[in-house]
Amino acid sequence: MLKELYENLNEIKHLVNIxxxxxxxxxVYLPEKGAGERAQQLELLSRIIHNRSTEPKFLNLxxxxxxxxxxxxxxxxxxxxxxxxxxDRARKQPESFIAEQTKVAALCWSAWTKARPANDFKSVAxxxxxxxxxxxxxxxxxxxxxxxxxxxLDLYEPGAKLSQVxxxxxxxxxELRKIAPICAQKTAxxxxxxxxxxxxxxxxxxxxxxxxxxxxxxxxxxxxxHHPFATSLGSEDIRVTTRYSRHSYLSSLFTTLHEGGxxxxxxxxxxxxAGTPMGRAVxxxxxxxxxxxxENLIGRSRSFSRxxxxxVAEFFPEEARRSGVNDIWDQCNKVEPSLIRVEADEVxxxxxxxxxxxxEEELISGNLAVKDLPxxxxxxxxxxxxxxxxxxxxxxxxxxxxYGGSVGYFSTYALGNxxxxxxxxxxxxxxxxxxxxIEQGRFNELLHWLNKNIHEHGMRYYSPELVKHSxxxxxxxxxxxNYLKGKFGVS
Amino acid sequence: MLKELYENLNEIKHLVNIxxxxxxxxxVYLPEKGAGERAQQLELLSRIIHNRSTEPKFLNLxxxxxxxxxxxxxxxxxxxxxxxxxxDRARKQPESFIAEQTKVAALCWSAWTKARPANDFKSVAxxxxxxxxxxxxxxxxxxxxxxxxxxxLDLYEPGAKLSQVxxxxxxxxxELRKIAPICAQKTAxxxxxxxxxxxxxxxxxxxxxxxxxxxxxxxxxxxxxHHPFATSLGSEDIRVTTRYSRHSYLSSLFTTLHEGGxxxxxxxxxxxxAGTPMGRAVxxxxxxxxxxxxENLIGRSRSFSRxxxxxVAEFFPEEARRSGVNDIWDQCNKVEPSLIRVEADEVxxxxxxxxxxxxEEELISGNLAVKDLPxxxxxxxxxxxxxxxxxxxxxxxxxxxxYGGSVGYFSTYALGNxxxxxxxxxxxxxxxxxxxxIEQGRFNELLHWLNKNIHEHGMRYYSPELVKHSxxxxxxxxxxxNYLKGKFGVS
Numbered sequence: 001m002l003k004e005l006y007e008n009l010n011e012i013k014h015l016v017n018i019x020x021x022x023x024x025x026x027x028v029y030l031p032e033k034g035a036g037e038r039a040q041q042l043e044l045l046s047r048i049i050h051n052r053s054t055e056p057k058f059l060n061l062x063x064x065x066x067x068x069x070x071x072x073x074x075x076x077x078x079x080x081x082x083x084x085x086x087x088d089r090a091r092k093q094p095e096s097f098i099a100e101q102t103k104v105a106a107l108c109w110s111a112w113t114k115a116r117p118a119n120d121f122k123s124v125a126x127x128x129x130x131x132x133x134x135x136x137x138x139x140x141x142x143x144x145x146x147x148x149x150x151x152x153l154d155l156y157e158p159g160a161k162l163s164q165v166x167x168x169x170x171x172x173x174x175e176l177r178k179i180a181p182i183c184a185q186k187t188a189x190x191x192x193x194x195x196x197x198x199x200x201x202x203x204x205x206x207x208x209x210x211x212x213x214x215x216x217x218x219x220x221x222x223x224x225x226h227h228p229f230a231t232s233l234g235s236e237d238i239r240v241t242t243r244y245s246r247h248s249y250l251s252s253l254f255t256t257l258h259e260g261g262x263x264x265x266x267x268x269x270x271x272x273x274a275g276t277p278m279g280r281a282v283x284x285x286x287x288x289x290x291x292x293x294x295e296n297l298i299g300r301s302r303s304f305s306r307x308x309x310x311x312v313a314e315f316f317p318e319e320a321r322r323s324g325v326n327d328i329w330d331q332c333n334k335v336e337p338s339l340i341r342v343e344a345d346e347v348x349x350x351x352x353x354x355x356x357x358x359x360e361e362e363l364i365s366g367n368l369a370v371k372d373l374p375x376x377x378x379x380x381x382x383x384x385x386x387x388x389x390x391x392x393x394x395x396x397x398x399x400x401x402x403y404g405g406s407v408g409y410f411s412t413y414a415l416g417n418x419x420x421x422x423x424x425x426x427x428x429x430x431x432x433x434x435x436x437x438i439e440q441g442r443f444n445e446l447l448h449w450l451n452k453n454i455h456e457h458g459m460r461y462y463s464p465e466l467v468k469h470s471x472x473x474x475x476x477x478x479x480x481x482n483y484l485k486g487k488f489g490v491s
Numbered sequence: 492m493l494k495e496l497y498e499n500l501n502e503i504k505h506l507v508n509i510x511x512x513x514x515x516x517x518x519v520y521l522p523e524k525g526a527g528e529r530a531q532q533l534e535l536l537s538r539i540i541h542n543r544s545t546e547p548k549f550l551n552l553x554x555x556x557x558x559x560x561x562x563x564x565x566x567x568x569x570x571x572x573x574x575x576x577x578x579d580r581a582r583k584q585p586e587s588f589i590a591e592q593t594k595v596a597a598l599c600w601s602a603w604t605k606a607r608p609a610n611d612f613k614s615v616a617x618x619x620x621x622x623x624x625x626x627x628x629x630x631x632x633x634x635x636x637x638x639x640x641x642x643x644l645d646l647y648e649p650g651a652k653l654s655q656v657x658x659x660x661x662x663x664x665x666e667l668r669k670i671a672p673i674c675a676q677k678t679a680x681x682x683x684x685x686x687x688x689x690x691x692x693x694x695x696x697x698x699x700x701x702x703x704x705x706x707x708x709x710x711x712x713x714x715x716x717h718h719p720f721a722t723s724l725g726s727e728d729i730r731v732t733t734r735y736s737r738h739s740y741l742s743s744l745f746t747t748l749h750e751g752g753x754x755x756x757x758x759x760x761x762x763x764x765a766g767t768p769m770g771r772a773v774x775x776x777x778x779x780x781x782x783x784x785x786e787n788l789i790g791r792s793r794s795f796s797r798x799x800x801x802x803v804a805e806f807f808p809e810e811a812r813r814s815g816v817n818d819i820w821d822q823c824n825k826v827e828p829s830l831i832r833v834e835a836d837e838v839x840x841x842x843x844x845x846x847x848x849x850x851e852e853e854l855i856s857g858n859l860a861v862k863d864l865p866x867x868x869x870x871x872x873x874x875x876x877x878x879x880x881x882x883x884x885x886x887x888x889x890x891x892x893x894y895g896g897s898v899g900y901f902s903t904y905a906l907g908n909x910x911x912x913x914x915x916x917x918x919x920x921x922x923x924x925x926x927x928x929i930e931q932g933r934f935n936e937l938l939h940w941l942n943k944n945i946h947e948h949g950m951r952y953y954s955p956e957l958v959k960h961s962x963x964x965x966x967x968x969x970x971x972x973n974y975l976k977g978k979f980g981v982s
Binding site: 011014015017018021022025029030031032033034036037038040041044045048216217218219220221233234235236237239 | 502505506508509512513516520521522523524525527528529531532535536539707708709710711712724725726727728730
């Protein structure tokens with residue numbers, strides 16, 4: 001029966017990978033006029049995946065295995081447990097509900113794409129209200145122990161509860177709002193990049209850095225998109241996309257490092273478990289810990305600036321003459337309270353996330369109406385960042401998530417910062433020469449640690465257990481806060 | 492019921508388009524290590540397409556419609572007739588037979604990829620024998636009226652019969668072997684290209700020419716592959732690939748024109764009939780008539796050389812100074828008997844095809860054993876081209892078709908030449924200023940004629956009827972022979 005489970009999961013994996021290819025092509029190479037039919041292809045394939053994943057024969061098989069779960073090996077147990085969890089959740093949501101949710105999300109997303117540039121929250125508010133209503137309905141269908149929000153959070157961060165995540169993020173927020181102004185003051189003098197950077201050379205630089213950190217170009221590629229992402233089209237076909245800014249080679253480089261970090265996680269999953277929960281990333285928080293570890297904890301370190309200065313000299317020799325190691329470090333470590341999450345620095349970023357978590361809680365609890373969202377948004381920005389948006393475009397309209405139907409997602413970004421810093425503290429303890437290695441462009445010992453301690457576990461442990469297992473510590477904001485204080489010299 | 496037919500065909504179309512995307516990506520962008528899983532994805536998707544196309548509900552629906560076919564509009568009748576033909580053919584071949592054939596073809600293809608460079612026909616002969624045995628078996632399963640070969644031919648050229656195609660190609664062959672030596676003598680003095688041509692500029696030149704002939708880059712793209720092709724990923728997503736030779740910008744350009752011709756046919760099919768036989772190319776012969784019309788009848792004409800000289804000057808000004816209009820014409824019109832089909836000139840090309848048709852007939856009739864194929868190959872090359880290969884690599888091992896399981900395919904290449912020349916004769920009669928238009932880079936009137944008279948009919952008429960309908964003539968080799976005689980000044 002176990003064999004049958006794996007055959008089923010293998011086929012579903014192929015279908016999901018095919019859908020990833022459709023999505024990748026859609027964002028990277030699809031000609032304009034092909035968009036309509038591509039949407040239909042994606043819809044059909046999603047229907048096929050749904051039907052395949054809910055075939056009565058398959059459901060019965062999983063139920064039988066789950067009833068006898070203790071009799072299997074530990075890793076098989078993980079696969080049975082998670083597959084059972086998934087199908088049970090699917091069972092609780094009638095097809096008509098899923099269809100309704102998909103439809104409303106598509107409409108709301110479409111309205112948002114117009115509302116955002118027009119700075120017109122009112123036009124999208126009724127649809128957002130429907131999204132929230134359906135999200136609340138979903139929490140009832142799926143069920144929860146403590147708080148309805150947990151049912152949504154669990155979709156992105158399995159096992160997580162608001163009662164743990166919220167205090168953690170509030171504690172972090174309190175620390176960050178204290179140190180942010182000091183960091184901002186200390187980094188105020190950074191001189192800006194002034195050059196123009198050829199896109200072809202930026203691509204070569206990105207390729208070089210990806211290769212150095214351990215990304216395998218025989219099992220992946222780097223392409224250009226508007227909205228960068230990493231995606232798995234197979235266990236040895238893990239692709240990264242990036243974008244290029246003519247006036248900042250650093251902007252593209254950090255995007256590439258971020259997506260490269262996601263890709264290294266996917267590449268580090270055990271191939272023999274491909275398509276099963278044991279070969280799957282455990283949560284978005286852990287995924288984000290990997291992308292942010294490479295982008296920030298490594299990429300924005302002094303030793304990486306030294307490595308980068310050397311590599312930049314190969315592609316942009318003039319730039320390397322103009323800016324030294326310290327200039328590079330300054331350019332990528334400027335702290336400044338700002339309105340847009342995706343442009344935020346390492347210190348203030350998690351404050352943007354906390355604000356969204358607090359708003360999501362209120363929306364799902366029913367304490368906040370959609371029409372009052374812009375005001376609540378402004379209040380929280382004032383409280384945590386000391387600034388407030390003049391327009392909704394720079395405020396509540398900035399992120400796609402809610403409008404695209406994803407509620408409960410945001411906190412995983414901040415969890416990624418917390419988890420990543422905990423890992424890094426441990427890594428620095430076990431690899432004392434880490435900075436020397438980074439400076440020399442040697443990342444293999446670091447990647448090996450991540451492979452062994454994080455990636456290869458797949459869904460064996462949920463995030464708090466995984467962090468405990470890999471670092472010996474319970475989840476805490478201290479390592480992240482201490483890291484920032486140390487980095488920016490805040491006592 | 493008709494609505495249901497079209498819903499079914501629409502869904503099957505999407506699945507087929509998705510498979511085309513997998514294939515396109517496989518040849519264009521797939522990273523090396525992703526090949527294994529991609530093959531599995533393709534296999535799964537083919538299985539899904541097969542199951543979807545042979546669902547009892549769908550088969551019954553088609554049967555019911557076919558029983559009452561006279562009651563429908565003409566275009567619906569075409570769709571019912573062709574769908575019925577397709578499912579009947581599928582029914583006659585047990586799944587086990589299809590599986591066996593697919594397996595043998597894959598093994599034989601794989602053996603061929605090693606046998607060809609090693610010049611080792613013997614190593615692949617046993618598998619090729621299995622391919623031929625299964626092809627013979629297929630003719631029995633599908634059935635035929637006159638000759639078993641017809642059952643195979645019909646897969647590529649619906650309705651065609653050996654009793655018509657063979658005499659036609661023999662007649663053509665007799666004419667060509669007479670004029671080929673004269674043409675070779677007349678074109679012997681052409682001076683070769685001597686430059687080096689930057690790939691980026693070659694891409695821009697190809698893009699420019701494709702745009703000029705009417706290819707829509709908002710509904711397609713041009714990428715680079717080893718083995719160029721055109722493919723439809725949607726009715727408004729029709730992609731072309733080409734390859735670049737550093738030492739001949741013309742080699743890439745004619746490849747692009749050829750694939751562009753295929754793409755223009757697909758783009759000219761009626762979108763409202765997408766996914767149905769009325770919105771599908773009728774045959775490989777007609778498809779090839781379009782690719783060869785653009786590549787040869789237009790692309791290798793004196794007026795196109797004039798246009799090309801002007802365009803080349805924009806991208807390779809030095810080349811345009813070095814080679815005048817007549818040089819370009821000479822460079823792309825050198826006639827010379829050669830051993831490799833895909834490198835053959837316009838005059839001798841069809842002789843290569845005739846040879847393969849004659850061999851296929853003998854193989855399927857059982858008059859020729861696979862082990863005797865290399866000898867028979869040499870004899871026919873000596874007879875028709877006056878030269879014979881010294882190695883099987885330059886002989887019977889050169890083409891993938893048979894080894895990949897495709898028997899009955901070859902004659903469509905020569906039919907394409909014959910059909911294309913007939914269309915061109917008609918086009919020249921109705922557009923007297925054609926050469927002036929070509930010279931100016933205006934191809935819209937020509938494309939419009941092809942759209943209206945060829946493309947938009949889909950599968951309404953089989954090739955002889957389509958040619959008759961569009962040109963007023965019965966199928967004949969004369970227009971093609973006369974065209975060649977005129978072009979090369981043979982009396």
